[in-house]
Amino acid sequence: MLNKRLKEAFLKIIMSVELKKNPKIFHPFLIAFFPIVAIYSVNIGLIKLEEFILPTLLIVGSATLLFLCLKYILKNTKKAALIVSLAFIVFFSFGHTYNVLDQVDVGNIDLGSNKILLPVFIILFGLGSFLIIKTKRTLDNATSIVNTVSIVFISVILVMVGIETFACNECLIERNTSWYFDFFSNEKIDFSSYFEDHSFSISENDSLPNVYFIILDGYPRNDVLKEYVNFDNSEFTNALEQKGFHIAENSYANYSFSGVSIVSTMNMDYINFLADDLGEDSIDYNPIVGKDYGLYPDNQVIKNFKSMGYKTVKLGTATIYLYELPLVDLSPCYKSIHLMDNRLLDAVGNTSMIGYFIERWAEEQQRQIILCDFEELPKISDYFEEPVFVWSHIMLPHYPLIFGPNGEPVTPGKPLIAMNHPEFTDSSWDIKTQFMYQVQFANKKSLEFIDRIIEKEKNPIIIIQSDHGSAFGVNIEDPTNDNVFQKLSNLSAIYFPDEKHRKMLTDDRTNVNTFRTVFNAYYGSNYEILEDRAYWGLSVKKPFWFEDVTSLILQEGT
């Protein structure tokens, strides 16, 4: 119904275009504003409202500047305005055209390639501008029409965004968001009742160990690497064992994707209560990432360490803003992988003609973060008098695939955040080899770090663990038993400095008990070791929808 009403309004305006003399010119500014609203409209919830300001100033500002320059050069306001509008249409429709054509091959030519599309767009723009400059017409009609069309487009999309934001009973825009924030709810949820009380007994004289928790994102277990990547990883795990690590033979993640898996590990508990509280259809990520109370920033593990006088350090922060982690004392490698630290500007830029370069820039940021993490890891304890808990979430071997085995930069040539992009499966880009390279690079850097720390510190605790396994050919919506096995089998390697406590580590373990074991072993707590369970999830589509796959997983283990 709403769609119909919108269409009628649209037609009414089109019919009433007045072709008058010397119309006022405003279309370049509306057209420049359009991509910002359009990108926002498909990311409502992902992008915060205040992020509108910077891209609007920048993009509409540059349209104004370009318009003034051209007006001065051409001495013709209407021509200048039309060229600006054409330039912005060409510039910002590039990425969309690219994405559509990317699926199309004519003969052997891939139309969706920068080499073909870029010249075509430049020629189109050049030709259009040439015609506008050369024409002898007054361009009154053209200006009126472009004015009207720009009003119609902006109005329609603003109405849609308005309806979507304020009353989504009849949603018009299909969401493709990942992180959803409820702007109008400032309600902080108190999760404390879900977590049991704890007490620690540490004597004043004990020198507390530094604790290093290194999440290697998406790092599969050895048997999975062998089966799906044809890579024998035993050299690495043997080296770890020689240094005193215990590697769980049958380790599993409790949840199949990062956000929820890490939150569960850091809170030492299953978090299925979120599904009961919020409904399993909820896509509100505030309970996870909400500053001060979300289960990610305000997690039990950090709070426990803080209560014992530890300093806490977060490494590998790229997707979460630093100010969103109030319990963290230091985050030395923080860098944004978003253009000017603005997600809306980044998304608009990515679909523009310079999208290719923005992607390469973001990859380089990502590389710098990872290299910085490994460089800082052995130095962290020097920054504080107090013992430290280091929480390092490293995007290795997880996509993007940007490193060779020795850290040489690799260009993926594919969209940066494209875990499940269909193209990965059938392109010449050999994703499994590249993935293996990133595993090798992660191994190399991890061993370097471990050697330095064990040499430097008397009694460190080191945990190298992945939040889930790999996802080669995995159907998230409808997984086979093998899919579940592959995605949930993770690496879990724990280093306890003394033999006595190493005996507490077993071959059958899941991430939920990692820190329960650590606190019981070294801090005199009495945490119950939870029963191992595993859940399949749909990731960003419905973060709190969980399907119990424990029986599948445990069959494998026993």
Ligand SMILES: [Zn+2]
């Ligand atoms: Zn992950």
